Amino acid sequence: MIVVMKSGSPEAEIARISQELRESWSLTPEQIVGRHKVVIGLVGDTADLDPLQIQEISPWIEQVLRVEQPFKRASREYRHGEPSEVVVPTPNGPVAFGEHHPIVITAGPCSVENEEMIVETARRVKAAGAHFLRGGAFKPRTSPYAFQGHGESALDLLAKAREATGLGIITELMDAADLEVLAEVADVIQIGARNMQNFSLLKKVGAQDKPVLLKRGMSATIDEWLMAAEYILAAGNPNVILCERGIRTFDRQFARNTLDLSVLPVLRSLTHLPIMIDPSHGTGRAEYVPAMAMAAIAGGTDSLMIEVHPNPAKALSDGPQSLTPDRFDQLVQELAVIGKAVGRWPQNAPQPALA
Numbered sequence: 001m002i003v004v005m006k007s008g009s010p011e012a013e014i015a016r017i018s019q020e021l022r023e024s025w026s027l028t029p030e031q032i033v034g035r036h037k038v039v040i041g042l043v044g045d046t047a048d049l050d051p052l053q054i055q056e057i058s059p060w061i062e063q064v065l066r067v068e069q070p071f072k073r074a075s076r077e078y079r080h081g082e083p084s085e086v087v088v089p090t091p092n093g094p095v096a097f098g099e100h101h102p103i104v105i106t107a108g109p110c111s112v113e114n115e116e117m118i119v120e121t122a123r124r125v126k127a128a129g130a131h132f133l134r135g136g137a138f139k140p141r142t143s144p145y146a147f148q149g150h151g152e153s154a155l156d157l158l159a160k161a162r163e164a165t166g167l168g169i170i171t172e173l174m175d176a177a178d179l180e181v182l183a184e185v186a187d188v189i190q191i192g193a194r195n196m197q198n199f200s201l202l203k204k205v206g207a208q209d210k211p212v213l214l215k216r217g218m219s220a221t222i223d224e225w226l227m228a229a230e231y232i233l234a235a236g237n238p239n240v241i242l243c244e245r246g247i248r249t250f251d252r253q254f255a256r257n258t259l260d261l262s263v264l265p266v267l268r269s270l271t272h273l274p275i276m277i278d279p280s281h282g283t284g285r286a287e288y289v290p291a292m293a294m295a296a297i298a299g300g301t302d303s304l305m306i307e308v309h310p311n312p313a314k315a316l317s318d319g320p321q322s323l324t325p326d327r328f329d330q331l332v333q334e335l336a337v338i339g340k341a342v343g344r345w346p347q348n349a350p351q352p353a354l355a
Contacts (some may be wrong), residue, residue, distance in 0.1 A: 001049065002065050003029075003040040004080055009060040014038055017058050025049075030073075034082035037062075041078050069270065071226040073233035074240075076272045084272040086211050086239045088132075088187050090168035095131045097211075097241050097274035097302055102346040103339050104303040106132040106170055106276070107328060110318035112154035117310060122161035124325035125308055129332045129346075132168040132188065133161055134305060136317070138178060152178075155185045170213060170305075176204040183210050193217050193245055193281075196228050206235025213276065215243045222263065226271060241274045242267060243305065246282030256284020256321065259292050264299040275300075280307035280321045289323060290331050297338045306331070 003021075005014060018029040018040060027044040042054075051064035069075040076083075085098030097104050107125040112118045112135040122133045137154035158169050168187035173179060174195065183189065188211045195201055196217035205212045212232050216225045229240050244264075246257025259282030267275050279292035293304055309315045309322035323331065339345030 001042040001046040001051070001054075001067060002078060002080060003042065003054060004062045004065065005038040005040065006060050006062045007037055009038060013058060013060050014040070017061070020057060021054075025054075032079050032082070034080060037080065039078075039080045039082075041073070043072065069226075070223070071230040071271070073238075074226045074229045074271050074273060076268075076270060079272040082272060084238070084274070086241055086274055088168055088211055088239075090131070090166065090187055091162060092131075092166035092168075095168060097276075099268070099274070099300075099302060101302070101344075103297060103301070103335070103344045104132070104276075105130045105332065105335075106134045106303065106305045107308045108132075108134040109136075109309045109315065109322065110307055111136040111316055112157050113316055115157050115160060118157050118161045119164050121308060121310055121325065122165045122167055124310075125328060126165045126167050128325070128329045129336075130167065132170050133158070133165070134170045134190075134307075135161075137171050137182070138174045152181060155182060159185045173201070173205065176201055179204055179208065183208060186210060188213050188241070190243075191215060193220075196220055196225065199228075199231055202228060202231035203235045206232035206237045208237065209239075211239035211241065212237060213241045213243050215245050215278070216247065216260075216263075218246075218248045218257070220247070222266060222270070229271075229273060241276055241303070242271070243276040243278055244282070245278040245305075246284075254285075255282075255288065257282055259283055261292070261295055261299050264296070264301060268300065274302045276303035276305055277301045278305040280305065280318070280323075284321045286312065286321055286323055286327070289321065290327075290334060293331060293335060294338050297335055297342065297344070300342075304335075 021027045021029045027042045030041040032039040054064045055061050067075050067077045083099035085096050087094050087096045107130040170188040171186050172190040172192050190213040193215045232240050246259045249258040277296035279289045307322040308328045312319040312322040
């Protein structure tokens, strides 16, 4: 249930209403400041409450509405249609993810292999226009014999790459036991597809302050994905970014997964959370990544995650879907054309001429 305040409502009155709802109605009010109005989200047992009774609390209340979706805090209704933003502090300055902000590009290798490789890749993707470096320190792999990442030592290498470039760091958390050490380096904590419904892990990242990038599970419905986000939001962390990375369908001969770009308009109608598209995992083939990245921007994504490796043929994981730094340079130039056309390209982004 949400309480929509009239434009110009005094802060003192909003505070008084929140206090009364908490003390007299046993509800937990959460204030949401939009562009034009303030909305008070009500969490608790609201099933039997009469919205008209709540509306009588104050003449400054414009209307009281029920949130019909099962994912309450993640629902767009919860913010009265206002999109949220996730602002991430980085050494290069704050970067905002959201519908009303320029496209945010994240790039880097699937896994951190050595210092020279990760620092050089960070320099190249930054020069091309990336805002964040992605790199796996802990890697979930289908085979127990495949490269699992270098763990904590790889976090040290990511820290060196951030120091060298000022890029923000996005890296995956697999085990709650690693949360504290990983959060010292990560600016955004990634929850991978295999852990999307690891509810105890979702509660842990929801109870800390770092923004969370939640990837869609390989076979997850949109409802299941948004309910997973609800776990993080309900635990107290409002900074969640949703990442579509392809789902498993019946045809895997030509692509690793099916990149579901239809989530862009669907999520826009359902949730206020920022959206990221990962065309690298979504296709599994480097030659398909540019087309899907451009389609994602045209479709309205807020962010992209692109895998980049200096030598994909020798990558320890996911080489076939990784772009070389030179191809990434070219791709960003191609993306700029579409980004400018839809009014979402960063003003200060590097603007090399197309060949």
